[in-house]
Amino acid sequence: MDITLHxxxxLSLLIILLFLGILWIGFSDNLRSLKTIAILFCFASLIICFAFKFRFQEDILLDLRTIPFTIGGLYLGIGPIIGLFIIVVRGMYGINFGFFSTAIIIAFTSLIFWRMSPWFLKTSSRQRVIIATIMTFIVNLFPVILMEISQKPFSIYDVYFGYLIIQPIGSAMIAIIIEILFKTIYLRHHLVKTKRLEVVEKMAAAISHEIRNPLTAAIGFVQLMQDETISNDKRDQYLSILKSELNSAEKVIQNFLNYTNPQIERVESLNVNDELDIVTNIMQPLAKRNSVTIESKFSSIFWINGNRQSFHQCFVNIIKNSIEAMETGGPLKVEVESTQTNAFIRIHDTGKGMTQEQVERLGEPYYSTKGESGTGLGIMVSYNIIRALNGTINVKSEVGKGTTFEFSFPIDETK
Known part of the structure; x- marks a missing residue:
């Protein structure tokens, strides 16, 4: 039973190592790095197998090396490299009967795994688990037969159970975990791809909708200009209108580009209190219509570097969304504080609030908490502008109680 327990x-160490590898893989989306991590796991597993070997006799070492050898050879296609590593490490424990039998078996099966790997990876998930299990059994059958032939005195049933039962089951368990990991990675990449396609479709639909009117008008005037009986003055008038409509279409496209990546063209020192005062005055009519009272509290005067128009656009969008979230009205607080290095702007509403999932998705293209009535472009633009101004965003929200947006900007120390 000593061999079985060992x-x-x-096997428990190999499974723990595999789960550590899965945690590592969870932080990577690059397929090349995933294969590198898998190779490292394979060789680390071999090192563990040799480190926790069971020296049955002077020339016989019993361990689970067949599991990482089979899994790595079939899944990674590096059978000869793994085989060479096993032979070299085994040689470090002595050149004897066990070494030569290992070298022959590993050299032969590593070439088989190398040739099998491309075909193996094309089979179904269930077939791969079965094949890995069978190949582990077959590879382990050779040393058992050799020990029988050499008539070594050993506990035959313990070795049989360890080599022909435990190791194939171990390979099956690890193969199943790997297949689940494969499926998870595939679903994750598929989900990301689907989301990207969804964003592209929505963006295309929005652009199509916005530029359809100017292009339709432009086509109409082109058709009118094909009439040879119209006067030159009329033709010039049509050309002027045509140019204006095409400029409108170009402006729409430029606006959508700015939505995704706003460019801060002109940077200047901004008095935060003055600029926010302008923004709150702009939003007063909307606030009154929604029975919202904007309460401003500015602690001190300080300056930040930014673009005035972008700053206004950002906070108009944020305050507008806050007002619209307050369906029953109430106070909307705009507070400004500062430290020696940073300015903090807090906007707190008493609206319907958001769940944690909604908060985490704020700023995503075309994600809106308003459902079908919202586009999400306003918040997306605001978030991009904040980042372009070297600012940070922190959102705290509770359903039924309201939302607090906190923005932090580095202070202009020259003022």
Whole structure:
């Protein structure tokens, strides 16, 4: 039973190592880095197997090396490299009967795994698990037969159970975990791709909708200009209108480009209190229509570097959304504080609030908490502008109680 217990302990270490590898893989989306991590896991597993070997006799070392050898050879296609590593490490423990039998078996099966790997990866998930299990059994059958032939005195049933039962089951368990990981990675990439396609479709639909009117008008005037009986003055008038409509279409496209990546063309020192005062005055009519009272509290005068128009656009969008979230009206607080290095702007509403999932999705293209009535472009633009101004955003919200937006900007120390 000593061999069996030792193998179970070794197998538990391999599974723990595999889960550590899965945690590592969870932080990576690059397929090349995923394969690198898998190769590192394979060789780390081999090192663990040799480190926790069971020296049955002077020339016989029992361990679970067949599991990472089979999994790595079939899934990664690096059978000869793994095989060479096993032979070299085994040689460090002595050149004897066990070494030569290992070298022959590993060299032969590593070439088989190398040729099998491309075909193996094309099979179904269930077939891969079965094949990995069977190949582990077959590879382990050779040393058992050799020990039988050499008539070594050993506990035959313990070795049989360890080599022909535990190791194939171990390979099956690890293969199943790998297949689940494959499916998870595939679903994650598929989800990201689907979201990107959804954004592209919505953007295309929005652009199509916005430029359809000027282009339709332009086409109409082109058709009118094809009439050879019209006067030159009329033709010039049509050309002027045509140019104006095409400029409108170009402006629409430029506006959409600015939505995704706003460019801060002119940077100047801004008095935060003055600029926010302008913004709140702009929003007063909308606030009154929604029974909202804007309460401003500015602690001190300080300056930040930014673009005035972009700053106004950003906070008009934020305050507008806050007002619209307050369906029953109430106070909307705009507070300004500062430290020696940073300015903090807080906008707190008493609206319907948001869930944590909604908060995390704020700023995503075309995501809106208003459902079908909103486009999400306003918040997306605001978030992009804040980042372009070297600012940070922190949102706290509770359903039924309201939302607080906190923006932090580095202070202009020259003022």
């Amino acid at each position: 193998f179970f302990f070794n």
